[in-house]
Amino acid sequence: MHxxxxxxxxxGQVEYLLQxxxxxxxxxxxxxxxxxxxxxxxxxxxxxxxLQSQTLLNRILYSDTIMQQDLTTGxxxxxxxxxxxxxxxxxxxxxxxxxxxxxxxxxxLKLLNKEFNPKDQFVADxxxxxxxxxxxxxxxxxxxxxxxxxxxxxxxxxxTYFGFDNKYHYGTLVVEIIVPNS
Amino acid sequence: xxxxxxVKEHSITKFENSIxxxxxxxxxxLKSKKGEDMLVDFWAxxxxxxxxxxxxxxxxxxxxxxxxxxxxDFYNKDSAFMLDSFLRAPYLQGEGExxxxxxxxxxxxxxxxxxxxxxxxxxxxIGTYNGYDINYIxxxxxxxxxxxxxxxxxxxxxxxxxxxxxxxxxxxTIDDExxxxxxTIPGIDGSNIDVYLSIRHTTxxxxxxxxxxxx
Numbered sequence: 001m002h003x004x005x006x007x008x009x010x011x012g013q014v015e016y017l018l019q020x021x022x023x024x025x026x027x028x029x030x031x032x033x034x035x036x037x038x039x040x041x042x043x044x045x046x047x048x049x050x051l052q053s054q055t056l057l058n059r060i061l062y063s064d065t066i067m068q069q070d071l072t073t074g075x076x077x078x079x080x081x082x083x084x085x086x087x088x089x090x091x092x093x094x095x096x097x098x099x100x101x102x103x104x105x106x107x108x109l110k111l112l113n114k115e116f117n118p119k120d121q122f123v124a125d126x127x128x129x130x131x132x133x134x135x136x137x138x139x140x141x142x143x144x145x146x147x148x149x150x151x152x153x154x155x156x157x158x159x160t161y162f163g164f165d166n167k168y169h170y171g172t173l174v175v176e177i178i179v180p181n182s
Numbered sequence: 183x184x185x186x187x188x189v190k191e192h193s194i195t196k197f198e199n200s201i202x203x204x205x206x207x208x209x210x211x212l213k214s215k216k217g218e219d220m221l222v223d224f225w226a227x228x229x230x231x232x233x234x235x236x237x238x239x240x241x242x243x244x245x246x247x248x249x250x251x252x253x254x255d256f257y258n259k260d261s262a263f264m265l266d267s268f269l270r271a272p273y274l275q276g277e278g279e280x281x282x283x284x285x286x287x288x289x290x291x292x293x294x295x296x297x298x299x300x301x302x303x304x305x306x307x308i309g310t311y312n313g314y315d316i317n318y319i320x321x322x323x324x325x326x327x328x329x330x331x332x333x334x335x336x337x338x339x340x341x342x343x344x345x346x347x348x349x350x351x352x353x354x355t356i357d358d359e360x361x362x363x364x365x366t367i368p369g370i371d372g373s374n375i376d377v378y379l380s381i382r383h384t385t386x387x388x389x390x391x392x393x394x395x396x397x
Contacts, residue, residue, distance in 0.1 A: 023223065030230055037237050054259075061263050079267025112307070120307050156310045158264060160271040168272045170304050 049179035053153040056096070056105050056128075056177055061157070065095035066109070066126070068162070081161040081173070083124075086111060092128035104182075106133035106150075110174040111161065120172050123161070136178045150180040260311070262363040265379035268304055268321075269367065282367045285323065285377065290370045294331050297321075301333050314383035322378040325369065 060066065061078060066085050068077040085091050086109075098104065106129035112120030127133055136150040159173045269282040273296065276284065281300055288297045305319045323331045362380040369375045 026223075026227065033230075033234055037234075037241075040241055058259060077270055078263060079270050114303065114306055154310055155260070156308050157260075157267065158271075158304050158308050159267055168274060170271065170274070170306075172307050 049151045049181075050153065052105055052179045053151075053177040056107060057153075057155065057175060059096060060092070060107070060109065060175065063095070066091060079157075079159050081111065081159050081171070083161055083163065086124055086126060086161070089126055091126050096128060103129060103132055104180065105129070106136060106178045106180075108133055108137075108176045110176070111159075112172045112174065114170045114172060123163075123171065132180070133176075133178055136180060137176075140178065145181075147181050150178045153177045153179075261361045261379055261381055262365075264305075264308075264381070265363045265365055265377065268301070268379065269365070269377065271300070271304060273300055274303075282377075286367065286370045286375065289323065289325070289330060289375060294333075297331070298333050302335055305335050311381065311383055316381055316383050318380075318382040320378075320380040320382075322380065324376040324378070325373055 062076070064076050066081055068080040068082040069075065070077070088094075092107065092109070106127070108125060108127050108130075110125040111123040113123050114120055137152070139149045140152050153176075155175045157173045157175065159171050160168055161171050163169050269280065269285075271281050273279050273281060273284045275296075279287075281297070281304075284296050284300065288294045301321050308319065309316050319335045321333045321335075361383075362378055364376060364378045366374050366376050
């Protein structure tokens with residue numbers, strides 16, 4: 001039988017397939033491995049909530065939004081809270097504007113006085129996006145998950161504040177930031 | 183299998199009789215169409231396996247690198263804020279000096295009572311750090327590279343676990359268990375004083391901390 005005729009015959013095709021079975025199998029494995037490697041390297045599930053919370057946190061702590069500022073030099077005294085600013089309930093909403101992304105993060109700052117040890121005494125609190133914070137806090141506290149919930153990050157920082165009694169006090173600034181799940 | 187058998191059957195001591203010698207069975211097999219295909223297959227598999235191993239090693243090595251870098255960067259900034267906040271804080275029993283000035287004076291007098299009491303007071307009830315339980319806060323003072331004073335403040339509810347592992351040196355690296363910040367303040371005698379703040383923390387548990395702190 002002519003070679004071409006043999007390859008066209010059923011027997012020839014089966015033999016050809018059997019001869020290359022190993023190669024076909026190896027090719028399948030190689031392709032699978034290739035796609036697996038690509039899928040491992042492409043991370044399409046990025047959780048940026050921590051990054052968002054830290055960006056906001058740094059903006060609050062290092063800006064003049066609530067911290068004391070020398071108006072002559074413009075110098076900001078990080079860690080020293082200006083109570084004139086902190087007693088204004090809308091200080092964060094006025095000072096931090098994310099424009100159309102305003103609703104992407106919410107925060108609560110709580111100032112506690114250390115002089116009432118062992119438990120700190122509440123002094124004042126301010127909110128950023130208060131409605132969103134209260135709604136999401138309720139969902140988080142009740143164990144809600146998914147897109148209607150959020151992730152809360154809490155930090156405590158030692159600070160100083162100039163009280164209404166015209167004296168400096170040591171306090172604890174509790175920062176609670178909620179980033180909605182998206 | 184055939185090749186292996188043939189290799190065993192032929193003597194390798196004499197080149198003339200080796201299987202690869204021109205005219206031998208091995209040589210003829212490798213030079214044949216089938217033999218060339220086998221060699222190509224062999225090299226293809228080998229190279230593919232090598233590439234796979236290299237990629238796997240790279241993947242395992244880099245898996246958490248980006249996340250860790252972001253975390254570490256922010257941790258350093260946060261601990262820097264705590265240190266900054268402490269050094270700027272006024273000494274409450276003083277005459278308007280801040281803590282940086284009190285530290286300089288204490289070093290000159292070699293009496294650290296004021297620094298220690300202010301440090302303990304200032305960091306009272308600081309127990310949470312982005313979902314981490316803080317167990318130890320440590321302040322360390324150095325001049326010209328040598329340590330002059332070290333304070334440890336145990337905090338947090340799980341302190342018993344960490345009694346044996348409190349800081350006994352100024353940490354100068356950041357790892358999974360603690361973070362630190364360093365700054366330099368001027369001493370009264372003109373020397374530079376390095377101030378370190380180190381914080382040891384435990385495993386992250388954002389949700390449970392959120393539940394614990396709400397009131």
